[in-house]
Structure formats: C-alpha cells, structure tokens
Amino acid sequence: MSILFSFLPKQEQQDELVKKFPHAEFIFQKGLNEELLKSASILVTYGEDIDAPHLKTAEQLKWIMVASAGLEKMPLLEIAKRGIVVTNVRGIHKTPMAETILAHILSIKKSLPLINENQRKGEWSKRVSPTELLGSTAIILGPGAIGGEVGRILQAFGVHTIGCNSSGKLPPFMDEIVTFDKLNEVLPKADIVISILPSTEQTKGLITYEHLQSMKQSAIFMNFGRGDLVKEQHLLRALEEERIAYAVLDVFEKEPLAAEHPFWSMNNVIVSPHISSHSSQYVIRALQIFSSNLNAWMEQKPLENEIDLEKGY
Amino acid sequence: MSILFSFLPKQEQQDELVKKFPHAEFIFQKGLNEELLKSASILVTYGEDIDAPHLKTAEQLKWIMVASAGLEKMPLLEIAKRGIVVTNVRGIHKTPMAETILAHILSIKKSLPLINENQRKGEWSKRVSPTELLGSTAIILGPGAIGGEVGRILQAFGVHTIGCNSSGKLPPFMDEIVTFDKLNEVLPKADIVISILPSTEQTKGLITYEHLQSMKQSAIFMNFGRGDLVKEQHLLRALEEERIAYAVLDVFEKEPLAAEHPFWSMNNVIVSPHISSHSSQYVIRALQIFSSNLNAWMEQKPLENEIDLEKGY
Incomplete structure (x- = not known):
C-alpha cells in the first residue's frame, strides 16, 4: 500500500x-x-x-x-x-477558529484597537467605552463543529446563542435554532453575527444588503466561512452607511484581497488574511x-x- | 436619614x-x-x-x-x-475585568496586534504565528470574585488554573491553589500570570525580578491589580532581557504613566490606562x-x- x-x-x-x-x-x-x-x-x-x-x-x-x-x-x-x-x-479547526473568533469579538468589545492607538501616540486616555459581552445575543450561521465550539465559549461568557442551519434541528451549545429562511426574523436581535458556513449552492449570496440593513447599528458581522456568503459591494455599502458597527473578515470574494480594496483602510473593518484556523497544533x-x-x-x-x-x- | x-x-x-x-x-x-x-x-x-x-x-x-x-x-x-x-x-468588576483580561490574552495569543499592523500597511501576510489557549496553564494571583471569574472563563477555554492566595484554601474555578510563599514553585509552569491583587502590606513588592526570571520565556505577565505589586524597574529589566514575552499592564507605580516612560514604546508591553473595570453597566x-x-x-x-x-x- x-x-x-x-x-x-x-x-x-x-x-x-x-x-x-x-x-x-x-x-x-x-x-x-x-x-x-x-x-x-x-x-x-x-x-x-x-x-x-x-x-x-x-x-x-x-x-x-x-x-x-x-x-x-x-x-x-x-x-x-x-x-x-x-x-x-x-473538527481540527474548531479550537483555533473559536479562539480567534472570540479574540476579535473581545478586542472590539473592549476597545483594544483604540487602546493600542492611544499607546502608539503615548496618550494616557480613559476616554474609551468598552461594552460587555455578558447578556448579548449572537447568531451563529453554521453551528457545526466550529460553530458549536464558538457557541460553547460564548455561552460561558453569558451570551445567548442562536444557531442558523438548513435543518432547523437544535445542535449543541445553541439556545435557539432557526432555518436559513427565518434568518431575517432573528437578525434584528443580534449583537454579533458569525458565519462559519462552507461554500455551497445554498450559502452563496445567502446574506444580502437587506439582511445587513436589518441588523442593529451596533452589531458586529463576522465572516469566517467563505467569501461568497455575501456580495462585497453589499457589505461595503452597509459599512459605509454605518448600518452595522463592524465587520471582521477572514475570507473574501477574491483572495488575497486586492491592494486597492477599500476594506484595508476602513476603521470599521478588520482584515484577517484567511488565517483564523492557523495553529501551531x-x-x-x-x-x-x-x-x-x-x-x-x-x-x-x-x-x-x-x-x-x-x-x- | x-x-x-x-x-x-x-x-x-x-x-x-x-x-x-x-x-x-x-x-x-x-x-x-x-x-x-x-x-x-x-x-x-x-x-x-x-x-x-x-x-x-x-x-x-x-x-x-x-x-x-x-x-x-x-x-x-x-x-x-x-x-x-x-x-x-x-464583585461589580468581575464581568468587565474578566472580559478585558480575556480580550488581552486572546489578542496576544492570536497575534491581533500584528494582524492590525499588517492591515495598516495594506499587507496580505499569512506569516503570523498564533498560539493556542487550550492546554495552557495560568496562575491567578488573588483568586477572589474577579480572579474566580477569570478562572471560570479560562477553564471554559481548557486552561489549567492555579490560584495563589494567603490561606491556601481552594477557591472556586481553580484547579490548584498555592500560598504566596510557594509561588516560585509554580511560576515556571505558567503560560500566563495574572494579578488582580489589591495593595496591602503583604502584596507590595510581592513579585520580584527573580520571579519574572523563573517564568517561561513565552509567558505573559498581566497586572490588573495594583501597580506596587512589582517594582517597575524589575519588570522593565525582565522585559528588556526578554525573560518573558509580554506584559499587559492596567496599573502602574505612578498613574498616569509618565509621558517619557519606556513602557509606551515597547513592543512587548500593552499599556492600558487603568480602565479594565470600565463598563457601561x-x-x-x-x-x-x-x-x-x-x-x-x-x-x-x-x-x-x-x-x-x-x-x-
């Protein structure tokens, strides 16, 4: 053999x-x-x-x-x-990806980018406004091995987890489950929306501008699945109009992200070069x-x- | 009344x-x-x-x-x-402080400062080396209300927690407990050392250069208690000599931290201006x-x- x-x-x-x-x-x-x-x-x-x-x-x-x-x-x-x-x-990605997703969520919630910027300027400024994860609501698109691990840790932080899948069957570590066609009903409740969906016929273009528009203005949208989940022009528009507060993107329509892409310099976008699953292990x-x-x-x-x-x- | x-x-x-x-x-x-x-x-x-x-x-x-x-x-x-x-x-500080402490730990473990720097430069670079929290060991100096909450969440991430207090009595969410005089025995095992100790006669100067030297070179030292826990000149020396990998400091000997203080510009120091307990709640x-x-x-x-x-x- x-x-x-x-x-x-x-x-x-x-x-x-x-x-x-x-x-x-x-x-x-x-x-x-x-x-x-x-x-x-x-x-x-x-x-x-x-x-x-x-x-x-x-x-x-x-x-x-x-x-x-x-x-x-x-x-x-x-x-x-x-x-x-x-x-x-x-399953191999579940630990590094869940830890990375939590890292980004907490970094934004606790204003680490601003604290970092103030340090670079040598500025002792208490004018930062961290918010709490406890008591917030997260939607997990694709609550499988990775999504479940994200859900498990979010629950430990006191976050209400809503899974979204095609079957409507409740997976572990989700407080609720909705099917994809009911997503628009739960999006307005969410403080954080995380996708770990693979690219399939069903998930391509699943998230539309209308979806983004229906989210809280304070919401964080995270794509750690595949770049074709949402048309970048729709996401860009929602971010420019401040319909949502933040996008954390590990995947893009075209990778590597083009040098002239507006995402690079936007204050409300985190560009992660498709490395969320990287791990020494x-x-x-x-x-x-x-x-x-x-x-x-x-x-x-x-x-x-x-x-x-x-x-x- | x-x-x-x-x-x-x-x-x-x-x-x-x-x-x-x-x-x-x-x-x-x-x-x-x-x-x-x-x-x-x-x-x-x-x-x-x-x-x-x-x-x-x-x-x-x-x-x-x-x-x-x-x-x-x-x-x-x-x-x-x-x-x-x-x-x-x-107890009021436990949620914001535990969330903030986890934010800093995960940010360092997942190389967020480097990812952020690469984004500012518009550089799509996969050359980042995130490490995992799962399976690591943390020492919590002062495993009370806040330290216990830190321990609870660390355990959810699969971290082994060692509390350190004066009584030697095992508090919740600690896998082990040691008394202050036994600290030097456990420090070499730790990937993360977090202090949330108040300032008392017993805690002033508790951490010495020798303690820092005995830690892993990859260790993260976090002071979220009071600035007099360790002499800044000792901490500075250990950081300059790269005896430890990182210090995350929310408290200092003198606050605000002087404009000319070396901490501001050190790559292995995070300066947080005593705001870890801040919360909208x-x-x-x-x-x-x-x-x-x-x-x-x-x-x-x-x-x-x-x-x-x-x-x-």
Missing part, C-alpha cells in the same frame, strides 16, 4: 507514521508528484493540487485524505464517479486524525470525517 | 432611588460637599474624596458606601476608630448593590461587601 503525501510533515512526524505503520509505504514530497500518484493508493493533501486529469492516471487511488476543511478546489464529481473516498479534518492534529483513519482503513472499518461528495461537505 | 452622594448618577437612576426609598433624604452632588457631610448619616462615594479631617465634622456618619473596589485613599484607621461601617462594590450595578444594602441597613440586617477595616479589604 503506497501512501503519497503532497506536503512535508516535520521529520519526527514522518518518523512516527513510518514506525506506527511498518507495512505501509510512505512517500513524503512537497508538491503533488504526478508520476508517483499513478501507483499511490492513498493521497494525503491540502486539497488544492489535485484536478480531474490527475484522476485519469491515478488508477490505484482509493482514498484522498484532505488535511484541510475546504474542498472547493477539488474535482468532487470526478472523484465520486471513480468511487474514491474523501475524508477531511473536520495543526499538522499534529491532522496526522492524529489520519493515523486513526489509516488504522480504520486497514481494518476495513468506517472512516471518520468522510465527505458526502454530492453535498460537498 | 440623610444620604449624601459625592458623584452624580443619571437622573433616572436618582429618581429610581428616591421612589424606592420614600423615607430617605437623598442629596446628589458632584464632589464631596463638606457642609452637607456634617449632617449625613450615609455617604456614597467613589472613595477618593474623604480624608481624616472630614471625619471630625461628619458626626452623624455611620456608613460609607464606596462605589469602587480600591480603598487605599481612605483613612481606614480613623474610620475604624469612629465605628463607621464601610462597604464597597466587590457600572453605575447601574453599583446602585443595585447599594439599594440592596440600604434595604438591609433599614431592617438592621448584615450588609453585603462589608470591609474588614484592619485588613483593608
């Missing part, structure tokens, strides 16, 4: 895998090696390198392990036709998930985090 | 008190009115205006309600001699505590938050 990596874990992480699975043949290479792919039965990738033509020659390929959460760049239809199993690292955790799945694969047991290739998540 | 305020609550807050206590005579004035103090039986103050000579003429005074937590500026000995009861608003909560105590006072029941004048807290 040949297992091809298209990225390079640290030497000690490679050694650990080799030691743990003495009967597997591991090939660690930076970048997708098309020759070696032909004979590989398992590919471990960040998911941005494999395309439809590759599949034609990868005749042995039975399982693609994607060490990432987004699968938009993968030829899912062709993979499905070939009967190849795809798993990802769903990332590869360690991804390889733990892979190891556990490789054991299951060898024992022909069901794999964790298998992707429904039709739904795309 | 004459109740003198030396600060001005909002008109609707005044009206509510007058309505709630029709038999009391309320006098709301900004600044301590020495004439009116002579006939007042209760003084409601932020605690920075009353001194020993005032007490000589305030013959009716039986209770001083301090709408603050620090009592260093009050003539506690003279007050004790006169048998005057002092209460404060212990402050006066509302202080008057709730006062109302409840005034009811108790009228019914000759024990008061909440009564100060032990010998201990000073």
Whole structure:
C-alpha cells in the first residue's frame, strides 16, 4: 500500500507514521508528484493540487485524505464517479477558529484597537467605552463543529446563542435554532453575527444588503466561512452607511484581497488574511486524525470525517 | 436619614432611588460637599474624596458606601476608630475585568496586534504565528470574585488554573491553589500570570525580578491589580532581557504613566490606562448593590461587601 503525501510533515512526524505503520509505504514530497500518484493508493493533501486529469492516471487511488476543511478546489464529481473516498479534518479547526473568533469579538468589545492607538501616540486616555459581552445575543450561521465550539465559549461568557442551519434541528451549545429562511426574523436581535458556513449552492449570496440593513447599528458581522456568503459591494455599502458597527473578515470574494480594496483602510473593518484556523497544533492534529483513519482503513472499518461528495461537505 | 452622594448618577437612576426609598433624604452632588457631610448619616462615594479631617465634622456618619473596589485613599484607621461601617462594590468588576483580561490574552495569543499592523500597511501576510489557549496553564494571583471569574472563563477555554492566595484554601474555578510563599514553585509552569491583587502590606513588592526570571520565556505577565505589586524597574529589566514575552499592564507605580516612560514604546508591553473595570453597566450595578444594602441597613440586617477595616479589604 503506497501512501503519497503532497506536503512535508516535520521529520519526527514522518518518523512516527513510518514506525506506527511498518507495512505501509510512505512517500513524503512537497508538491503533488504526478508520476508517483499513478501507483499511490492513498493521497494525503491540502486539497488544492489535485484536478480531474490527475484522476485519469491515478488508477490505484482509493482514498484522498484532505488535511484541510475546504474542498472547493477539488474535482468532487470526478472523484465520486471513480468511487474514491474523501475524508477531511473536520473538527481540527474548531479550537483555533473559536479562539480567534472570540479574540476579535473581545478586542472590539473592549476597545483594544483604540487602546493600542492611544499607546502608539503615548496618550494616557480613559476616554474609551468598552461594552460587555455578558447578556448579548449572537447568531451563529453554521453551528457545526466550529460553530458549536464558538457557541460553547460564548455561552460561558453569558451570551445567548442562536444557531442558523438548513435543518432547523437544535445542535449543541445553541439556545435557539432557526432555518436559513427565518434568518431575517432573528437578525434584528443580534449583537454579533458569525458565519462559519462552507461554500455551497445554498450559502452563496445567502446574506444580502437587506439582511445587513436589518441588523442593529451596533452589531458586529463576522465572516469566517467563505467569501461568497455575501456580495462585497453589499457589505461595503452597509459599512459605509454605518448600518452595522463592524465587520471582521477572514475570507473574501477574491483572495488575497486586492491592494486597492477599500476594506484595508476602513476603521470599521478588520482584515484577517484567511488565517483564523492557523495553529501551531495543526499538522499534529491532522496526522492524529489520519493515523486513526489509516488504522480504520486497514481494518476495513468506517472512516471518520468522510465527505458526502454530492453535498460537498 | 440623610444620604449624601459625592458623584452624580443619571437622573433616572436618582429618581429610581428616591421612589424606592420614600423615607430617605437623598442629596446628589458632584464632589464631596463638606457642609452637607456634617449632617449625613450615609455617604456614597467613589472613595477618593474623604480624608481624616472630614471625619471630625461628619458626626452623624455611620456608613460609607464606596462605589469602587480600591480603598487605599481612605483613612481606614480613623474610620475604624469612629465605628463607621464601610462597604464597597466587590464583585461589580468581575464581568468587565474578566472580559478585558480575556480580550488581552486572546489578542496576544492570536497575534491581533500584528494582524492590525499588517492591515495598516495594506499587507496580505499569512506569516503570523498564533498560539493556542487550550492546554495552557495560568496562575491567578488573588483568586477572589474577579480572579474566580477569570478562572471560570479560562477553564471554559481548557486552561489549567492555579490560584495563589494567603490561606491556601481552594477557591472556586481553580484547579490548584498555592500560598504566596510557594509561588516560585509554580511560576515556571505558567503560560500566563495574572494579578488582580489589591495593595496591602503583604502584596507590595510581592513579585520580584527573580520571579519574572523563573517564568517561561513565552509567558505573559498581566497586572490588573495594583501597580506596587512589582517594582517597575524589575519588570522593565525582565522585559528588556526578554525573560518573558509580554506584559499587559492596567496599573502602574505612578498613574498616569509618565509621558517619557519606556513602557509606551515597547513592543512587548500593552499599556492600558487603568480602565479594565470600565463598563457601561457600572453605575447601574453599583446602585443595585447599594439599594440592596440600604434595604438591609433599614431592617438592621448584615450588609453585603462589608470591609474588614484592619485588613483593608
């Protein structure tokens, strides 16, 4: 069984895998090696390198392990036709992303950007107006693994959490749940609206200018899912008109964000360069998930985090 | 019964008190009115205006309600001699301070200052190295009402909490407790050291250069108690020598911090101008505590938050 990596874990992480699975043949290479792919039965990738033509020659390929959460760049239809199993690292992002989301919320609520600016000016100024998280209301668009972790911590801060999903089924750590079509009914209540939605046919353009307009003027809108959730021109307009107080954006319609984009210099926008899931623990955790799945694969047991290739998540 | 305020609550807050206590005579004035103090039986103050000579003429005074937590500026000995009861608003700071402390911790852990700097430069850079709060260890110096709230939220983030107090008795939301004299044994384990200690004979100069030196190089030291906990020259030295990674300071030896102080321009120091307890909810909560105590006072029941004048807290 040949297992091809298209990225390079640290030497000690490679050694650990080799030691743990003495009967597997591991090939660690930076970048997708098309020759070696032909004979590989398992590919471990960040998911941005494999395309439809590759599949034609990868005749042995039975399982693609994607060490990432987004699968938009993968030829899912062709993979499905070939009967190849795809798993990802769903859940791996929940700790770094929930901590990052909370960091941004608290930073804004506690006026840290202003305190920072005053420090740079050497100005001892008590004229800052921090607000409290306790008693506020947050809407979580996509209350899955990551959204649930955000909800869990928000609840610890005394925040009322409203989840929003397609099923209307109440997930953990949400005080309420609404379906997407009822979103407009709850938006006016929210102090914070956080999206961690993936990009699917259902979520593209889900948030409109009218939605933003219906939110509190003091509301914080956070997009940590995918940039196509809302048209940037709509978001820009709502921010320029001060319909909402703040946008914290980790994802954009086009990444990297263009140098001339107005978001860069807006006082009510935080530009985070799609790094909210970054963590010193990332590869360690991804390889733990892979190891556990490789054991299951060898024992022909069901794999964790298998992707429904039709739904795309 | 004459109740003198030396600060001005909002008109609707005044009206509510007058309505709630029709038999009391309320006098709301900004600044301590020495004439009116002579006939007042209760003084409601932020605690920075009353001194020993005032007490000589305030013959009716039986209770001083301090709408603050620090009592260093009050003539506690003279007050004790006169048998005057002092209460404060212990607990009122717990929500804003815990939220602020978490905001600073997460901001540093998630590299928000660098992300902010990159945004100002219009630079899309993924070269940031956020670290995780999950699995780290925090020492809380003074695990009382505020420290306990900090501990409760840290535990929700998966942080191991070590309290440090004088009794060695385990308070809520601490995984361990040590006494002050054992502090040097636990400091090397800590990723975050947070002080919310008041200024007392026991806490002045409690943290030494040796303590700071024994901490992890990656550690964050936070002083949200009082500035005399550690000599600034010792802290400065430890920071210049990079013995610790960061200091977040809300209190200083001398406030406001002098314009020429090196802290202002140090990359590893956050200067917060003693505002961590600020909150839009402050006066509302202080008057709730006062109302409840005034009811108790009228019914000759024990008061909440009564100060032990010998201990000073």
